[in-house]
Amino acid sequence: MKGIVYFMFLCMCCACRYGDTAVEEALMLAGKNRGELEAVLEYYREDSLKTKAAEFLIGNMPGHYSFADTVSVNRYYDAVDAVLDSLSGRPMEEVKGTLERLPFRMDGIDYGKVEDVETVTADYLIRHIDTAFVRWKHGAWARHLDFDEFCEYLLPYKMEEFQYLDGWRDYLWEDYRGELDGLKYSDLYWNSALQASLIANNSLKRRLHPHFIESAIVPVYRLRTRMRLPCGVCDDYSNITVSVMRSLGIPVACDFTPHWPVRASGHTWNVVKGNNGNNLTFGGADTNPDQPHNFDEKKAKIFRHTYAANPDLKRLHEEAEYVPEVFQLPFMKDVTREYMDCKDVEVACHVGTGYAYLAVFDKETWAPVDFARIEDGKAVFQDVGLNIVYLPIIFNSKGEQEAIGHPFLLEYDGHKKEFIADTLTTEKLVLRRKYPAFPYVLPYAGRLVGAEIQASDSPGFETADTLFRITDGSALGHEIWIADTVRAYRCWRYIQPWHGTHCNIAEVAFYERGSHEEIRGSIIGTDGSWGNNPDRTKEKAFDGDLLTYFDTPMHSGGWVGMDFGKPVSLEKVLCTPRGDGNTIEVGDRYELFYWSKGHWVSLGEQVATTVSLVYEDVPVGTLYWLRNRTKGKDERIFTYEEGRQVWW
Template sequence: MKFKTILFFGISLLLISCSMVKYTEQAKLTLKSSEKNKKELKKAAKYFHKIDQSDRLDALLFLYENMPSHSFVKIGLFDENEVEVTWNFSEFKDYDEAKTAMDSLEVEFGELHWKKKEKRIDHQTISSEFLIDNIDLAFKAWEEKPWSKKYDYTVFKEYILPYRGSNEPIESWRSWRGYFMDSYKDIPAQMFDQTDIIEAAQLINKDLTSWFKFNSKYYLHPTDQGLFEMLMSKEGRCEDITNLTIYALRANGIGATSDYTPHWANAGNNHAWNVIILPDGKATPIMGNDSDPSRYKLSSKAAKVYRKVFSEQKDNLAFKLMNNEKAPAWLSGKCYKDVTHEYTKVFDVNIALDCEIPDSTNYLYLCVFNSGEWKAIHWAKINNKAANFTDMGVDIAYLPMFYVDKKLFPAGYPFILTKNGDKKILNGNNLFEEEVVLHSVTKKNIDRSNKDGRTVFFEKGEKYELFYWEDGWESFGTQIATEKPLRFNKLPAKRLYWLVKENSNEEERIFTYDNNKQIWW
């Protein structure tokens, strides 16, 4: 009897062990921090384990391992007293109208700012039903679409399986009325080669282009849109377009994500665009909803290009910062890869520091000039008063800076990284002997000018101020514009300059001055 009892318990323990989900260590950490949502996460895992679908369970655990780094933040508009102000964004037809309305609100309520109202971290809010549905439909597309069978599991789980494109609200875009799968079910019949991923993507993209449009007013939309909002608005900014394209492509078994530059190096703003991931892991750029694959070209210079991925990248700065150490927002993400070398010629840049390093500062940042200020584009660890920056885009002006108390401070002289990888330091000590003659505040205007070099692009009667860089922007004086070029004498030579119209939006570009010409950066 005793032997039978021991045997019974032994078999029972074996059966229980076999029936338990084996979580990876990282997935266990996700469960531990999922708070009240642990039941939902376990429910999804038990579902795939019970029906003996180990591939889908493995895919689920991949999502769990990386889920804590993904979220949606609900944002509101607040006044100086932290009282929320109603912002009816959908009422406006374009950016100018929305900006005018925003300015009117500031007249009424004082200076306004965006503020986080609620953060919905994925693993603490996502449902088991959503996860099961997302995984089943992702596998269905991968297994059934004729062009998808070339993908291996590694590419599948990073670029087809994930349920979000950026930081948008989570929505069931794979299954909602079968929208993307049903809309493009007849595509194979239209193709010359049903296994051609690029051809399939072109056909899907062509349809998206027919009904979803770019509208700059969405620069004043506080978050990326979800699918349902996009289906209603039928317009958005670059991030919305890339997400919509990701939904349509992934739903049809095409590996897709978005690449982005946080700050253009020779213009204002930033940009995001799609890439189609091929079976060998290589990427083909495309501006979703705008151009065909292989023909897309960046409109400005990129010092850095990063790729959004779902998995945490342990070499990123976020995993290296010490306790309480902060980084500029764009560089604090955990789920991006540096792919600059896929877009432009790159060189490593070594910076030797001659200045004192602020207390508790371990990292140096390279910055580009964007919309009137220097903005961090890459980081490097400081070792023995030096820092080495990897894969920097060329023919660009940079400034090394420290990040202290959430502000950037100069750590050296600005320089040009030339096309040959040389650093041209802008720290001249002499003055120009000849008169400096200026024709414009941007290169775009110069490009349109007459070849005689006498055409000017200033607003007559407006005041312009010339700055040169010396540990900060130093004013060299102001002039009122006429029909003639602006002329300055005894200007410090071999420096970086910035000519700004009074009360402008500070989109004027920086320049150097060589051979009697403005050289734009």
């Protein structure tokens, strides 16, 4: 009995030794490495603030990972450096391709992981804590932070999982500090975190020459090497930016939206903690903090990457049978309300207990962007973005998602407008695209405005009759009907007289009256192309590919057409503007779906015979999804309102 009492006494002493349950739990998980972490706490025993900082790092260390075999992983990083040295000055695509093939020529790379609590040394942690305090207390750009903000924006010894634990603070400081020396001559800007971040970000752009493209390069987590890579995605450049700026003492973090609500994938960017307490957004090595960064784009949820674990996410991991990938790491916090108006959403959940998720539509499935615990037959999602369509779902133990309610539009006033298929009431749908026209498409589609359909009996069009003038600049295919009173002509053309249009046109097709079939003759028109690009000549207007286009060498007056060798009477002309290939393409096979009772229901397939599709007897009041079964991957859900597609 005395032995049991003594053992319990020892346990109680250990539990309160450091006055922080999280710290003691981390020390217990550290195993053989416990002595290293305890050495850090002992080192700062006489400094209460640095002790708190050490406790913050150690207490939140469980769940952070590094590679177990750093020797073999560093062999790969060294090989990447060798490739970059040997191909210095070569085209980006060549370097990218070589790096993508590199791992297949190497053996024995071990990517096994180990928790940081088992490997981080006392010397490493002490060096990082001391340096972070110097940047905070004696630097120029973080003195406005309180202790909690310091822990979030400057203190962490790593930016992401698997980051190589070297002296990144020291060598990045040496590499970049000179860029900021000029600020000391400005009484107004010397202590401005914003101005420091502007200079540092411009330096990153100049040094990194970023190419924002996806690649199959095996990830590189050693910063010295990673910063030399020829390309990357927003995650890569955002993490590099945090590392560089924190090494300089500029308080910067990474924010992200897990999935855009109107297109595929998500996005990551940076924020700098300004001296006025506001977070200013920018794109690492891209847009600066004095420029809007995706300011007005819809976002369903926004999170900030943190070093500290989110208690709600830790609870999710402890209680849920399955956790979707986006929430696999608990190191993030919800900052949606910092960015926009949002509302709480309550969803009825008649599935017992567990967790529910709000999902937005991806290209082929629904992607979770928020989670909530199911209690008393409902789940309450907090701070949800407005004017967005969501589907409430759950995941079973196999990771399969199931709808637990109707999809709904969260309107600006917080009202949920549910989409419920009414199979007793139907209407006709005329569909002209499978994906919304984003801003990058519209300037090119607008180049159709002012274009004319002309006919002549001469291939040189010395005299010509104008039969139609296009006034609609929508990113849609145009079906132009020719009056049956128009006589037959030998030559027909599309001409664009407006300045700056370059006669951009993706496809032109002529249809014969009577046979209703497309007819072809000899291609005629303006010779050459802008920049002498062989892929932009007049032949591209008749190659059956919406992703190629005609681009004349002249700003205005370019034209393209056909000489049929004899007079022909046309019924119609199809014109599709330069764009993204998501308008309806003649000859492609499409399938329309509507949402009903938790799944998509097919309304059948059609082969497009013109620039639009017509579906009869379609249930009203629900969501629709048009798929191109021939090619392409960009597809989006929509409703049908007042005769047009409305995208969500």
